[in-house]
Amino acid sequence: MDRRYAEEKIFRSLTFASTVVIFLTLAFILATVIAKGISYMNLAMITQTPKGGYYLGKEGGVLNAILGSLYLAGGATFLAILVSLPVVLYINIYSKKESKIAAFTRFSFDVLWGVPSIVYGAFGFTIMLFFGLRTSLLGGIITVSLLILPIMSRAIDEVVRMVPTELLDASYALGATKLETALKIVTRQALPGIMTAVLVAFGRGIGDAASVIFTAGFTDSIPYSLFRPAATLPLAIFFQLGTPLPEVQGRAYASALILTSIILIISVVSRALTGRFTRHVVK
Amino acid sequence: MQRIRLLKDRIARKLMLSLTIFSGLIVFIMAFGLYQRSRPILAIKPLNELLFSTSWQPSSGKFGFFPFIMGTLWVTGVAIFIAVPLCLFTTIYLSEYSGARLCKWTNPLIDLLAGIPSVVYGMCGVLVIVPLIKDHIAPFFGTFSSGYSVLAGGVILAVMIFPIIIHVSSEVFRSVPAELREASLALGATKWQTVKHVVIRKAMPGVIAAIVLGLSRAFGETMAVLMVAGNVAKVPSSVLDPAYPLPALIANNYGEMLSVPLYDSALLLASLVLLMVVLSFNIISRIILIRVERNIR
Numbered sequence: 061m062d063r064r065y066a067e068e069k070i071f072r073s074l075t076f077a078s079t080v081v082i083f084l085t086l087a088f089i090l091a092t093v094i095a096k097g098i099s100y101m102n103l104a105m106i107t108q109t110p111k112g113g114y115y116l117g118k119e120g121g122v123l124n125a126i127l128g129s130l131y132l133a134g135g136a137t138f139l140a141i142l143v144s145l146p147v148v149l150y151i152n153i154y155s156k157k158e159s160k161i162a163a164f165t166r167f168s169f170d171v172l173w174g175v176p177s178i179v180y181g182a183f184g185f186t187i188m189l190f191f192g193l194r195t196s197l198l199g200g201i202i203t204v205s206l207l208i209l210p211i212m213s214r215a216i217d218e219v220v221r222m223v224p225t226e227l228l229d230a231s232y233a234l235g236a237t238k239l240e241t242a243l244k245i246v247t248r249q250a251l252p253g254i255m256t257a258v259l260v261a262f263g264r265g266i267g268d269a270a271s272v273i274f275t276a277g278f279t280d281s282i283p284y285s286l287f288r289p290a291a292t293l294p295l296a297i298f299f300q301l302g303t304p305l306p307e308v309q310g311r312a313y314a315s316a317l318i319l320t321s322i323i324l325i326i327s328v329v330s331r332a333l334t335g336r337f338t339r340h341v342v343k
Numbered sequence: 344m345q346r347i348r349l350l351k352d353r354i355a356r357k358l359m360l361s362l363t364i365f366s367g368l369i370v371f372i373m374a375f376g377l378y379q380r381s382r383p384i385l386a387i388k389p390l391n392e393l394l395f396s397t398s399w400q401p402s403s404g405k406f407g408f409f410p411f412i413m414g415t416l417w418v419t420g421v422a423i424f425i426a427v428p429l430c431l432f433t434t435i436y437l438s439e440y441s442g443a444r445l446c447k448w449t450n451p452l453i454d455l456l457a458g459i460p461s462v463v464y465g466m467c468g469v470l471v472i473v474p475l476i477k478d479h480i481a482p483f484f485g486t487f488s489s490g491y492s493v494l495a496g497g498v499i500l501a502v503m504i505f506p507i508i509i510h511v512s513s514e515v516f517r518s519v520p521a522e523l524r525e526a527s528l529a530l531g532a533t534k535w536q537t538v539k540h541v542v543i544r545k546a547m548p549g550v551i552a553a554i555v556l557g558l559s560r561a562f563g564e565t566m567a568v569l570m571v572a573g574n575v576a577k578v579p580s581s582v583l584d585p586a587y588p589l590p591a592l593i594a595n596n597y598g599e600m601l602s603v604p605l606y607d608s609a610l611l612l613a614s615l616v617l618l619m620v621v622l623s624f625n626i627i628s629r630i631i632l633i634r635v636e637r638n639i640r
Contacts, residue, residue: 070532075436075439078433079433178614239352268460270461275596297466316463
């Protein structure tokens with residue numbers, strides 16, 4: 061009898077300890093990024109582009125990478141919405157609930173979700189070779205949109221699936237076509253969830269480095285054209301950390317703080333959104 | 344009016360269907376595109392030699408992936424070894440011992456952990472784990488290590504795959520019917536006995552699927568590993584040796600690959616190999632998860 065309770069106690073504390081370890085790791089990572097980054101953070105970091113000799117410790121900032129990342133992730137998110145929303149609406153409204161095409165599409169998104177970003181990068185690179193594109197903002201946008209497509213689609217699918225059938229039936233009964241039902245009823249009903257999905261995908265897109273290394277390239281100036289290379293924050297961190305100079309490495313810490321802050325803001329906003337935009341939602 | 348509405352509906356249907364078909368085919372297009380690009384090297388070298396030769400000298404036309412494949416396996420192995428017990432215990436605690444209240448707090452935090460960019464993980468590895476290994480762990484075992492090693496890569500990867508393993512296995516645990524637990528508790532079993540004999544047994548296939556998903560994530564992770572694993576093209580013989588995983592190889596050589604003949608072909612073949620391995624892992628675990636889901640309904 062006692063052995064059972066001893067075992068119970070041991071394993072209970074083991075599971076508790078593991079939980080603590082995992083959450084302490086998260087806290088530790090955030091603390092490291094903030095503590096290291098804050099001492100190198102200054103206004104120039106976010107308002108200036110790298111000046112001559114930046115990588116030797118001279119003045120400048122990473123505005124080029126901040127804007128490049130925002131453009132790139134923004135463009136990719138936009139492209140991904142254009143594909144994922146119609147696909148999700150199709151498999152939920154046009155095709156039958158348990159149809160083969162719906163199951164196949166979900167399955168292929170799940171599988172795509174697991175494909176490493178470096179493979180997307182390599183694939184994006186082959187597409188660019190095929191079309192004769194050089195490393196450019198456009199190439200980056202296309203590659204990252206492929207990368208976030210499965211994440212966004214599956215997240216939107218989860219919320220669109222939850223839209224009650226009665227709501228659809230009511231719309232059809234009033235004589236609406238499927239398209240009208242999809243656009244005017246379903247997207248409104250699922251709007252908060254769709255917003256969250258879009259933000260999550262944006263966050264994933266802005267943080268990814270391996271897929272843009274081949275496709276978007278890097279440059280010290282602010283991107284002004286789709287056909288020019290664009291800098292991105294993750295690559296800026298990677299390159300600055302790779303230099304031997306402590307000042308430049310310090311800037312990598314500051315850049316990491318900027319990137320992590322963007323991710324934190326996105327995650328807080330997407331949590332806050334869950335309760336908003338419900339004006340059109342039928343409960 | 345009526346006709347226009349119906350026409351719009353029909354056009355939208357066709358458009359949406361073609362987008363759906365397109366997105367279902369992306370996987371195949373990817374595999375085909377990479378295969379096309381890697382054909383030049385496959386035409387002159389047998390796949391066996393490419394995968395199992397240890398000599399890597401692109402400038403003299405020798406492309407042996409074996410050191411990189413072993414590097415990936417070592418790093419992934421260490422990551423799984425660290426992550427699996429921690430994640431399983433955490434999942435058990437969160438879904439069996441703690442109430443739903445705690446999960447409300449922990450779920451967003453796990454999502455946050457999943458959202459941190461891999462470069463940031465890599466940076467933390469360079470700042471914390473690499474010096475730790477160099478100054479404390481390697482001297483403790485009486486050897487020297489620069490810190491950039493299989494162990495550093497494995498630890499960082501383990502942290503990176505925590506979220507997916509915890510997330511998927513939590514869902515599997517949640518799908519185990521409460522009646523089973525109640526029956527076991529009613530027979531006088533302790534909570535741990537219930538977990539050990541009832542819940543884990545029932546959840547086993549799903550938990551394996553979760554681990555395989557974590558494994559494939561670790562297999563393809565690039566930037567963080569590139570930053571801490573050391574990148575020496577040699578088969579590692581201990582966890583304190585440097586390793587050069589396959590994804591790091593691809594990312595590291597994007598600059599020079601177009602100037603050496605067959606180099607780009609070799610790297611895209613490496614991507615294809617990566618894609619195939621990860622795809623098969625993913626397909627297997629997704630099929631298991633679908634089965635698990637179906638059993639419950």
